[in-house]
Amino acid sequence: MSVDALPRSAHPARRRLPVGLLLVAPPLILIVGILLVPALRTIIGTLQVPQPDGTIGWSLDNYSKFFGDAYTLSNLGRTIWTTLVTLALLILVNLPIALYLRFARGPLAAFIQATALFPMFVPGIVICYALIQYLGPNGLLQSLLERVGFVWYHTPYLTPWGPVIGLVWDAMPFTLLVLTAGAGGISTPSIEAARDLGAGKLTIFTRIILPQMANSIIVVCALDFFYLFASVLQPLLLGPATPELMGPYMLRTFVSVRDPAMSSTQATVTFLICSLAGYTYVRAMARRQKEEGAAR
Amino acid sequence: MLRRDFLMTSTAAGLAASVGLLGSRAQAAPGVVDVFFNSDTNVVDFWTQNIKPGFEAANSGITLNLVPGGGGAQMNAIADRALAALQSKTDPQVDFMEAMGPYYPAGAIDAGLWVDMSTVGLSNYGLVNPVVVDNKWTLPYRGSQVVMFYNKDKIATPPSSFEELTAWIKANPGRFAYARPDVGDSGACFIERALQEVTGKDLKLFTNDNYTADYAEPMFQKLWAYLNDIAPSLYGGGQYTGGNTPSIQLLASGAVDMTIAWSDMALEAMRKEVVPPSAAVAQLKDLAFVGGFSGVIVPNSAANKDAALKLADYVISPEVQNKVVSILGGFPGIKWEAMDPELQAKFKDVAPTSIPGFPGGTWEPPLFDGWYRNVGVGLSKG
Numbered sequence: 001m002s003v004d005a006l007p008r009s010a011h012p013a014r015r016r017l018p019v020g021l022l023l024v025a026p027p028l029i030l031i032v033g034i035l036l037v038p039a040l041r042t043i044i045g046t047l048q049v050p051q052p053d054g055t056i057g058w059s060l061d062n063y064s065k066f067f068g069d070a071y072t073l074s075n076l077g078r079t080i081w082t083t084l085v086t087l088a089l090l091i092l093v094n095l096p097i098a099l100y101l102r103f104a105r106g107p108l109a110a111f112i113q114a115t116a117l118f119p120m121f122v123p124g125i126v127i128c129y130a131l132i133q134y135l136g137p138n139g140l141l142q143s144l145l146e147r148v149g150f151v152w153y154h155t156p157y158l159t160p161w162g163p164v165i166g167l168v169w170d171a172m173p174f175t176l177l178v179l180t181a182g183a184g185g186i187s188t189p190s191i192e193a194a195r196d197l198g199a200g201k202l203t204i205f206t207r208i209i210l211p212q213m214a215n216s217i218i219v220v221c222a223l224d225f226f227y228l229f230a231s232v233l234q235p236l237l238l239g240p241a242t243p244e245l246m247g248p249y250m251l252r253t254f255v256s257v258r259d260p261a262m263s264s265t266q267a268t269v270t271f272l273i274c275s276l277a278g279y280t281y282v283r284a285m286a287r288r289q290k291e292e293g294a295a296r
Numbered sequence: 297m298l299r300r301d302f303l304m305t306s307t308a309a310g311l312a313a314s315v316g317l318l319g320s321r322a323q324a325a326p327g328v329v330d331v332f333f334n335s336d337t338n339v340v341d342f343w344t345q346n347i348k349p350g351f352e353a354a355n356s357g358i359t360l361n362l363v364p365g366g367g368g369a370q371m372n373a374i375a376d377r378a379l380a381a382l383q384s385k386t387d388p389q390v391d392f393m394e395a396m397g398p399y400y401p402a403g404a405i406d407a408g409l410w411v412d413m414s415t416v417g418l419s420n421y422g423l424v425n426p427v428v429v430d431n432k433w434t435l436p437y438r439g440s441q442v443v444m445f446y447n448k449d450k451i452a453t454p455p456s457s458f459e460e461l462t463a464w465i466k467a468n469p470g471r472f473a474y475a476r477p478d479v480g481d482s483g484a485c486f487i488e489r490a491l492q493e494v495t496g497k498d499l500k501l502f503t504n505d506n507y508t509a510d511y512a513e514p515m516f517q518k519l520w521a522y523l524n525d526i527a528p529s530l531y532g533g534g535q536y537t538g539g540n541t542p543s544i545q546l547l548a549s550g551a552v553d554m555t556i557a558w559s560d561m562a563l564e565a566m567r568k569e570v571v572p573p574s575a576a577v578a579q580l581k582d583l584a585f586v587g588g589f590s591g592v593i594v595p596n597s598a599a600n601k602d603a604a605l606k607l608a609d610y611v612i613s614p615e616v617q618n619k620v621v622s623i624l625g626g627f628p629g630i631k632w633e634a635m636d637p638e639l640q641a642k643f644k645d646v647a648p649t650s651i652p653g654f655p656g657g658t659w660e661p662p663l664f665d666g667w668y669r670n671v672g673v674g675l676s677k678g
Contacts, residue, residue: 129545132545136545136549137546137549137551138550158532158537236479237538238538241672242668252478252664255372255478258661259661
């Protein structure tokens with residue numbers, strides 16, 4: 001009888017070693033140690049306010065300051081606006097491309113996919129300065145438009161649309177990758193069945209394709225939401241001075257105003273809003289696992 | 297190797313690595329001076345190619361470890377760590393900080409974190425130009441000044457006073473831009489010069505230790521009124537660029553005829569021809585724009601404090617200061633009389649006899665935040 005043929009219980013010492021747990025332990029320790037603990041300390045710190053008698057007491061002062069400040073609220077409002085508008089544009093631009101790539105084959109489809117994924121390989125700061133040159137005053141776009149007689153161009157640079165354009169550029173590859181993966185799961189037989197039953201193109205899109213892609217749309221919206229909500233570079237370089245987006249505002253409060261308590265409070269509020277998107281994401285994932293479980 | 301064995305070995309290795317990460321604490325090596333930089337890469341290059349070889353040749357046994365500090369928040373974090381280490385009497389793991397002031401973190405000065413440069417017997421301290429000394433803890437070693445960067449095809453004679461500049465801005469709506477004060481500092485120097493203008497050009501009004509909200513508020517109100525008055529005449533009816541380079545880009549594309557820029561960046565842009573040949577620089581004649589001196593500070597608790605102070609002394613030697621002017625394009629931190637006679641002759645027309653300063657540490661945080669809330673916000677109303 002060879003060693004390999006021994007039943008597993010013949011290696012009692014090996015069986016008791018929790019290999020799986022040991023494997024995840026190092027990353028888990030790192031995440032808890034360098035991410036969760038400092039984050040929790042920051043959040044707790046926003047609730048601890050020095051009292052007049054020199055002691056530290058629990059208080060919601062920082063939060064009443066945050067929500068009592070019209071300037072801060074206008075920044076928060078502009079951040080939500082920018083995030084939602086950018087999200088809508090991202091879906092509007094990428095959904096048709098994802099569907100096209102799902103059904104089209106050939107060199108043109110490959111070219112479109114490569115072009116759409118290209119921004120992934122360009123650093124954000126380069127994109128920003130390039131967009132300033134291209135979209136900015138007297139930039140290439142304006143010159144081209146004036147060449148064909150369009151002289152009413154107003155540059156979006158330094159307006160609220162500046163960061164929207166920069167962020168659409170930047171988040172496009174990731175959005176497209178997730179949506180393409182989702183579109184890959186659309187079953188051809190169901191479309192053909194619907195067509196056989198006489199369904200029109202619109203009906204097929206709304207009743208067959210969209211429901212099958214709903215989960216990946218929700219997932220990409222949730223993940224893009226984090227990224228857009230806390231973006232710094234594009235709003236700083238392409239956007240107006242005010243209202244500021246939360247990313248640059250937090251940074252400025254920390255570095256320039258030198259008010260770590262207030263910037264921690266801004267970060268906590270940002271975190272809470274983003275955790276709503278996180279909750280949506282987790283629920284979407286759980287639903288998918290349940291559906292896949294049911295399908296089996 | 298069996299898969300399971302492999303997994304267990306690699307898990308053990310991973311654990312050992314993470315325990316090792318947590319367990320070992322870096323200690324400053326003796327004779328290696330850790331220098332952290334707040335300045336940009338061009339300055340680190342200058343140190344690598346000039347200061348490091350010169351200093352190490354003259355001081356055998358000492359090597360310089362030059363670390364780009366990443367600027368802003370990251371440099372502040374190093375200063376935070378130095379203060380914490382001072383309080384716990386441990387090694388701060390930093391010996392020397394470049395382009396830093398002593399005011400961060402709050403309480404650092406009272407705790408005695410920084411070396412008082414005026415009393416540690418630096419042999420070259422007598423050469424330091426008293427005009428540019430901001431405080432006794434910071435040793436100023438290179439300066440630059442903000443200038444008007446303009447298109448000479450459009451502006452034959454640049455404004456010579458702040459009053460003329462204001463008149464020009466209003467007479468040429470949309471042709472002038474300055475940057476937000478907290479990004480890149482050229483915009484900061486513009487609003488600080490405006491603050492000096494609306495308060496009667498009395499520089500003594502602003503010192504490092506006289507800021508209080510009650511004292512500053514009436515002066516700030518005058519400043520907001522002035523800045524809001526010129527805002528509609530600025531580029532885009534009151535748009536502000538996101539830094540030094542974006543301001544220069546606006547001039548380069550012809551979107552504006554004048555902006556505010558740092559002297560060294562303007563000269564570099566002209567040398568590299570990123571601006572048209574018509575670009576020129578000018579300085580106000582009545583009271584020059586605020587300039588800034590970058591200084592070095594040394595923590596009292598530094599493990600290599602003696603070597604760090606030797607380095608500080610070397611940095612303000614005429615040998616290095618001549619290179620600050622000829623290679624880095626900056627102003628010297630020492631008196632011009634102590635400089636190379638050739639450089640003195642070459643720069644006698646542009647050498648500023650005084651560079652008006654502004655107390656950054658205590659005044660700037662409320663000034664910049666106030667700008668955002670009172671001036672920058674004008675756009676969203678419009």
